[in-house]
Amino acid sequence: MQGKDLLQLAEQFGNPIYVYDAEKIQSQYNRLTKAFSKVDKLRINYAMKALSNVAILQLLREMGSGLDTVSIQEVLLGLHAGYEPEKIFFTPNGVSLEEIEEVAAMGVQINIDNLSILEQFGTKFPNVPVCIRINPHVMAGGNANISVGHIDSKFGISVHQLPHLVRIVENTKMNIVGIHMHTGSDILDIEVFLYAAEILFDVAKNFKNLEFLDFGSGFKVPYKKDDIETDIEELGKKLSKRFNSFCAEYGKELTLIFEPGKFLVSEAGFFLAKVNVVKQTTSTVFAGIDSGFNHLIRPMFYGSQHHIENISHPKGKERFYSVVGYICETDTFANNRKIAEIKEGDILCFRNAGAYCFSMSSNYNSRYKPAEVLWINGEGHLIRAHETFEDLLRNQIPLPIPAASI
Structure with a gap:
C-alpha cells in the first residue's frame, strides 16, 4: 500500500483507524507454505x-x-x-x-x-x-x-x-x-x-x-x-x-x-492517527495524537517499536519527536524518534499494526475503539465501524433507585 492510499482511507473512514492489506496477508501465507x-x-x-x-x-x-x-x-x-x-x-x-x-x-x-x-x-x-x-x-x-x-x-x-x-x-x-x-x-x-x-x-x-x-x-x-x-x-x-x-x-x-x-498479519497492518498538538518543552518535542494505549498498547506493554511515518508530509525535514497519546497517565508510543517534520493535523502511520494491536484495545478513559478497514483489490472495505456513545452504554444497567436515596 502507498501513503496516498492510506491518506485516502483516513479521509474516507475517519481516524484513528486500523487498515489491513489483504495482499500482504496472502503473500505471508504463501511464503510459509512454500518454505x-x-x-x-x-x-x-x-x-x-x-x-x-x-x-x-x-x-x-x-x-x-x-x-x-x-x-x-x-x-x-x-x-x-x-x-x-x-x-x-x-x-x-x-x-x-x-x-x-x-x-x-x-x-x-x-x-x-x-x-x-x-x-x-x-x-x-x-x-x-x-x-x-x-x-x-x-x-x-x-x-x-x-x-x-x-x-x-x-x-x-x-x-x-x-x-x-x-x-x-x-x-x-x-x-x-x-x-x-x-x-x-x-x-x-x-x-x-x-x-x-x-x-x-x-x-x-x-x-x-x-x-x-x-x-x-x-x-x-x-x-x-x-x-x-x-x-x-x-x-x-x-x-x-x-x-x-x-x-x-x-x-x-x-x-x-x-x-x-503475527507472521501472517503483523506487517499487513497500519494504524493511522491524527496529530492533535505539537508541544515543545525545555528538552522534548511532543507530538500528541488522537489515540493512546487504549488503541495500541504494545509499546507500553512490551516495549515494542513500531515504525512511525508522517504520511501527510513524508518528504519533510526530519526532526526528533516523542509521540504520545491522550490517555491520562504515561502514554508513550515512541521516544526521541526521527520523523519527517510534524504539524498539527498531520496523519501519522504506525507500521506492523496487524498483530496484537486492535485485539488488545480497550475503552480505557471511556474512549471509543477505532474502525477497521480491509484493503483488497485496490479498495478499502469497512470491516468494523467506529464505536459510538451507544456502544459504551451497551450492557450497562442504571441504578434501579434514585441515587439520592442511597
Whole structure:
C-alpha cells in the first residue's frame, strides 16, 4: 500500500483507524507454505488472538487456513466465520474442565496442557481425540512476556513429567492424536527452535497413534529497516528434512502443523492517527495524537517499536519527536524518534499494526475503539465501524433507585 492510499482511507473512514492489506496477508501465507513445500501434509492454523476480526478470519479461510483458538469465544467466532469444526484447534490455558468439554462437544480438536485436566478429561471421555501440549523447557522467544517454553512457564506439560503423562494415557486409554509445543514469539535462532523440535520428536515416540505434530509458531517479523527476522526459508529446509525422516522412522506420514499469528498479519497492518498538538518543552518535542494505549498498547506493554511515518508530509525535514497519546497517565508510543517534520493535523502511520494491536484495545478513559478497514483489490472495505456513545452504554444497567436515596 502507498501513503496516498492510506491518506485516502483516513479521509474516507475517519481516524484513528486500523487498515489491513489483504495482499500482504496472502503473500505471508504463501511464503510459509512454500518454505515447507517438501512436506506432503502441511497445515496452517492461524492464531486468531493476533487479530480476530471476522472478515480477516474469512479471508484466511479462503486461503486454506485452519484456526488456532484459545477461548470458547474464539471458537464461536471461527464457526461464525464459516470454519468447519475439524479445522479449528482449541489450545487454552488455565480454563475450566467444563469449557474444554463444551468445545470438545462441538467437534473441535482440543489441546490439553496440564496433567490434572488431562486425567479428568480422559477418564470421562477416553474416545475423544486429544492433543497434548508439551513444555520443552526451551527459551526461544525474544521477550520475557512472550517466551512460553521455559521452565517457569505456566504453559504446557513439562517434558520431565513424561512418565506421569504416559501413565495417565495408559490408565485412561485416551486417544492421543497429536503432540504440540510453542516456545514463544520473536524467534531469532532457528537452531534453538530445531533443538526444541527434537524434544518434541522424542516425546512423540511414546504415542503410537499420532496423526500430527504441531510446532507452534512465534516467527519474528521485521519492525524496522534492516531488522532481523526468522529465516523461514532456512527453517523450512532443515525442519522439513528432519520431519520427513521422523515420519519414516515412525512408520506413518504425519501432518506438520504451524499456528502463526503475527507472521501472517503483523506487517499487513497500519494504524493511522491524527496529530492533535505539537508541544515543545525545555528538552522534548511532543507530538500528541488522537489515540493512546487504549488503541495500541504494545509499546507500553512490551516495549515494542513500531515504525512511525508522517504520511501527510513524508518528504519533510526530519526532526526528533516523542509521540504520545491522550490517555491520562504515561502514554508513550515512541521516544526521541526521527520523523519527517510534524504539524498539527498531520496523519501519522504506525507500521506492523496487524498483530496484537486492535485485539488488545480497550475503552480505557471511556474512549471509543477505532474502525477497521480491509484493503483488497485496490479498495478499502469497512470491516468494523467506529464505536459510538451507544456502544459504551451497551450492557450497562442504571441504578434501579434514585441515587439520592442511597
